[in-house]
Amino acid sequence: MRASRVLLRPVGFAGFGLLAVVLFVAVFGPVLWGDRAAVVETGNLLDGPSAEHWIGTDNLGRDLFSRVLVAARLSIVLALAATAISMVLGIVLGAAPMLVGRRLGRLITAGVNVLVAFPGVLLVLFFAVIFGVGARGAALAVGLAGAPAFARLCHTLVAAVSERDYIAAARIAGVSKIRVLVRHVLPNIAEPLIVNATMAAGGVLLTFAGLSFLGLGVQAPDYDWGKLMQDGLNGIYVHPLAALGPGIAVVLAGLAFNLTGEAFAAAFGIGETSGRVRREAPATADREHAVAAPEPGAVLSVGDLRVTIPGAQNPIRAVRGVTFAVRDGEAVGVVGESGSGKSLTALAVARLIEQPIRVEADHLVFAGEDLMAGGDPESLRKRLGTSLAVVFQDPMTSFNPAHRVGPQLAEVSRFHQGLSRRAAFARAVDRLRAVKIREPERRARQYPFEFSGGMRQRAMIGMGLMGTPRLIIADEPTTALDVTVQRQVLELLAEVRRDTGAALLLISHDVSVVTDVCDRVLVMYAGRIVEELPAADLRTLARHPYTRALVAAVPDMETDLTRPLAVIPGLPVDPAHIPDGCAFAARCPLADDRCRAVEPPLLSSPAGDRVACHKAGQPLPADTVEVTA
Amino acid sequence: MSVLSFRDVSVRYGSHTVLKGVSLDVAEGQTVGLVGESGSGKSTMARAAVGLAPVTSGQILLNGHPVPGRGRERPVQMVFQDPYSSLDPRMTVGESIAEAMRDRLGKKARQAEIARLLALVHLDASRAGDLPSRLSGGQRQRVALARALAARPEVILADEITSALDVSVQGAVLNLVRDMRRDLGLSMLFISHNLAVVRYVADHVAVLYAGEIVEYGPTAQVLGAPRHEYTRTLIDAIPGPGRSAHTMTLKEQT
Numbered sequence: 036m037r038a039s040r041v042l043l044r045p046v047g048f049a050g051f052g053l054l055a056v057v058l059f060v061a062v063f064g065p066v067l068w069g070d071r072a073a074v075v076e077t078g079n080l081l082d083g084p085s086a087e088h089w090i091g092t093d094n095l096g097r098d099l100f101s102r103v104l105v106a107a108r109l110s111i112v113l114a115l116a117a118t119a120i121s122m123v124l125g126i127v128l129g130a131a132p133m134l135v136g137r138r139l140g141r142l143i144t145a146g147v148n149v150l151v152a153f154p155g156v157l158l159v160l161f162f163a164v165i166f167g168v169g170a171r172g173a174a175l176a177v178g179l180a181g182a183p184a185f186a187r188l189c190h191t192l193v194a195a196v197s198e199r200d201y202i203a204a205a206r207i208a209g210v211s212k213i214r215v216l217v218r219h220v221l222p223n224i225a226e227p228l229i230v231n232a233t234m235a236a237g238g239v240l241l242t243f244a245g246l247s248f249l250g251l252g253v254q255a256p257d258y259d260w261g262k263l264m265q266d267g268l269n270g271i272y273v274h275p276l277a278a279l280g281p282g283i284a285v286v287l288a289g290l291a292f293n294l295t296g297e298a299f300a301a302a303f304g305i306g307e308t309s310g311r312v313r314r315e316a317p318a319t320a321d322r323e324h325a326v327a328a329p330e331p332g333a334v335l336s337v338g339d340l341r342v343t344i345p346g347a348q349n350p351i352r353a354v355r356g357v358t359f360a361v362r363d364g365e366a367v368g369v370v371g372e373s374g375s376g377k378s379l380t381a382l383a384v385a386r387l388i389e390q391p392i393r394v395e396a397d398h399l400v401f402a403g404e405d406l407m408a409g410g411d412p413e414s415l416r417k418r419l420g421t422s423l424a425v426v427f428q429d430p431m432t433s434f435n436p437a438h439r440v441g442p443q444l445a446e447v448s449r450f451h452q453g454l455s456r457r458a459a460f461a462r463a464v465d466r467l468r469a470v471k472i473r474e475p476e477r478r479a480r481q482y483p484f485e486f487s488g489g490m491r492q493r494a495m496i497g498m499g500l501m502g503t504p505r506l507i508i509a510d511e512p513t514t515a516l517d518v519t520v521q522r523q524v525l526e527l528l529a530e531v532r533r534d535t536g537a538a539l540l541l542i543s544h545d546v547s548v549v550t551d552v553c554d555r556v557l558v559m560y561a562g563r564i565v566e567e568l569p570a571a572d573l574r575t576l577a578r579h580p581y582t583r584a585l586v587a588a589v590p591d592m593e594t595d596l597t598r599p600l601a602v603i604p605g606l607p608v609d610p611a612h613i614p615d616g617c618a619f620a621a622r623c624p625l626a627d628d629r630c631r632a633v634e635p636p637l638l639s640s641p642a643g644d645r646v647a648c649h650k651a652g653q654p655l656p657a658d659t660v661e662v663t664a
Numbered sequence: 665m666s667v668l669s670f671r672d673v674s675v676r677y678g679s680h681t682v683l684k685g686v687s688l689d690v691a692e693g694q695t696v697g698l699v700g701e702s703g704s705g706k707s708t709m710a711r712a713a714v715g716l717a718p719v720t721s722g723q724i725l726l727n728g729h730p731v732p733g734r735g736r737e738r739p740v741q742m743v744f745q746d747p748y749s750s751l752d753p754r755m756t757v758g759e760s761i762a763e764a765m766r767d768r769l770g771k772k773a774r775q776a777e778i779a780r781l782l783a784l785v786h787l788d789a790s791r792a793g794d795l796p797s798r799l800s801g802g803q804r805q806r807v808a809l810a811r812a813l814a815a816r817p818e819v820i821l822a823d824e825i826t827s828a829l830d831v832s833v834q835g836a837v838l839n840l841v842r843d844m845r846r847d848l849g850l851s852m853l854f855i856s857h858n859l860a861v862v863r864y865v866a867d868h869v870a871v872l873y874a875g876e877i878v879e880y881g882p883t884a885q886v887l888g889a890p891r892h893e894y895t896r897t898l899i900d901a902i903p904g905p906g907r908s909a910h911t912m913t914l915k916e917q918t
Contacts, residue, residue, distance in 0.1 A: 200746060
């Protein structure tokens with residue numbers, strides 16, 4: 036699958052095609068054209084291009100085109116040999132710090148770093164002089180000169196892989212260092228190394244041509260492309276092709292290596308998400324439901340929200356028609372497991388989802404304004420900037436690490452409220468005080484890394500308070516924090532809501548947190564809301580089998596210690612392959628054929644609760660413990 | 665009799681002291697929970713016991729002798745937090761497990777042993793040929809446990825093994841941990857920041873704060889009637905039912 040992915044790109048296709056031609060010539064060139072290249076025609080010395088000799092002849096009347104083709108083998112072999120030397124030496128030097136003691140390892144690393152600092156050409160010339168002229172000397176010189184760069188790369192890669200837990204596990208199991216290196220480290224760094232070697236081979240080819248051109252490389256009667264160029268140089272003004280011909284060969288071969296490497300890099304590397312993305316027309320036509328009107332009096336009203344992530348094969352329908360409302364001052368929780376679409380729902384509401392992910396909704400009304408209606412994006416951003424606050428999970432990445440905290444908060448007021456720099460900064464300090472950060476004047480002048488995780492989350496909430504938020508969207512705001520700090524952050528959120536009357540949309544995987552903080556809970560599974568009910572009823576009155584299982588599966592401080600924990604069999608649904616019928620049917624002890632065929636609609640009860648289940652409220656079988664997580 | 669004992673163990677990195685003279689015993693067949701906030705030194709304790717962190721002073725003993733750090737005999741095994749980093753992505757489940765085995769076995773015997781270990785963690789023997797990428801997080805943690813069991817350990821150190829898992833999957837792994845103790849009589853040091861989880865699996869709890877153990881005792885006693893100020897803070901901070909006095913501060917008082 037990977038191979039086809041490499042080949043299907045234009046770069047890969049061109050690279051591999053070119054490489055195949057170059058290698059073919061290198062392998063069969065001397066056999067096919069060797070005789071012709073050696074024929075001395077004393078009548079045609081230093082001829083220009085003709086029908087018989089496409090790029091002319093040399094000073095013995097030998098056909099230059101044949102000689103270029105024949106020279107391919109030596110040129111390529113030398114380049115590959117030198118690359119191999121660089122690579123082997125580089126791997127040895129790069130992996131050595133892992134094997135030898137800490138002190139010796141540090142010495143090796145330092146030595147490599149010093150060598151990397153030398154210009155490559157200088158090293159090549161230095162080694163070429165030491166090893167003497169000739170093909171072997173040149174190969175050693177180029178190989179050695181390339182080793183430090185490989186060693187550095189290899190060292191970095193080894194260091195990254197060594198951090199992984201499976202390396203530690205192997206060590207703990209008594210696997211020797213050498214075996215760890217061979218079995219675990221090298222296979223996992225092979226891809227980037229090979230990619231780099233392929234690209235380096237192109238460069239080495241050029242270096243060789245340069246060395247031979249300077250007379251330090253291949254010596255007569257042998258010849259490579261560099262030597263041919265040197266020979267052709269004398270007549271460059273008379274017969275330019277004699278020198279340019281081998282030059283073009285170098286360029287083509289170099290390109291072949293580089294493009295191939297490039298294609299590998301793209302296939303193995305971070306470019307994973309790209310590939311051909313099929314764009315589809317918005318699939319709204321087939322929806323037959325009645326368009327729900329925005330709920331009056333709600334600060335946020337979402338109607339049939341859909342979020343679609345375009346994929347290589349199928350678009351992933353991460354959120355599949357979510358309708359809910361948050362009333363003024365209300366705290367609504369959204370619980371669900373990873374892949375349930377809860378975070379994407381939050382991001383979509385905050386209009387923080389960008390192309391190519393597609394967001395559609397019948398309506399998305401925030402503070403009386405439909406965010407889906409379009410209109411002036413600038414003014415929209417301004418209003419959202421002051422009336423909507425967002426707190427993310429990872430306090431490490433939600434601030435720009437290169438800027439001080441105070442100015443980052445102040446930015447909000449400067450751009451959205453037009454305050455001066457000084458006034459905005461004063462407000463930032465005031466807001467940091469409001470979120471109970473001690474010594475706010477000093478803290479405002481610090482960088483995010485000087486804040487603890489809990490303090491960063493408070494500062495993030497403080498940033499939301501730069502305006503007067505009517506809604507705070509908090510996406511797993513305490514997941515990365517310790518319990519004690521989580522408590523403080525949740526208390527702060529509660530206090531902020533008391534003071535400002537802001538509503539809260541809290542996304543969490545933690546049922547306990549949501550029941551503590553929220554008035555109402557939405558339970559999401561596979562991109563849909565499967566149940567909505569008051570938070571107080573979550574543990575006792577939930578009617579959807581998934582909600583009930585979710586609550587039972589999490590141990591709390593009152594869990595019965597004599598019984599095994601309830602377990603939800605099976606795995607969460609893969610959002611790329613959502614089955615027909617109820618998405619939970621495969622894991623549900625109550626599911627029957629109807630559940631597997633017909634997706635249950637989300638129906639409201641008279642009390643305003645909602646549940647999407649054909650079997651809502653039916654008793655669960657007594658013991659459904661099964662362990663296939 | 666205690667199997668694993670930490671005797672006055674300190675770990676220092678440069679001028680930064682992570683563990684300050686910690687003493688703790690894990691008795692035979694016992695699960696000791698270790699709780700504390702991030703940075704308190706929980707993981708460092710486990711890592712020191714298997715030689716992944718340098719012990720500055722003090723001793724870590726297994727049955728009265730230093731924990732062996734060389735050779736194939738490795739009676740202390742560890743399971744890590746991140747299920748996505750704890751298995752080599754290029755080795756099949758069977759290869760990963762076989763690597764930790766103490767004895768070199770013939771092919772037949774090895775297959776049988778892998779199947780036995782997979783059965784212990786409630787996985788099908790046919791999983792042995794799968795690469796980790798085909799497994800879910802919970803399944804990976806089971807394989808990691810099976811790998812630890814392959815070394816026939818006397819003690820297993822479990823470092824936050826469920827905190828990266830989805831809640832529906834966490835329960836199955838916790839049940840497994842309890843089964844393993846019941847059926848195999850394993851001793852275990854169970855590290856977690858989640859008190860409810862520790863309460864469920866551990867007989868004894870040690871509370872670590874800033875590199876020192878501030879409270880230790882039977883789980884019911886420590887969590888039911890905490891004596892140290894920090895333990896109380898920790899317990900008060902837990903969200904969930906039965907703590908309505910605190911819940912009121914989080915909800916709008918209407």
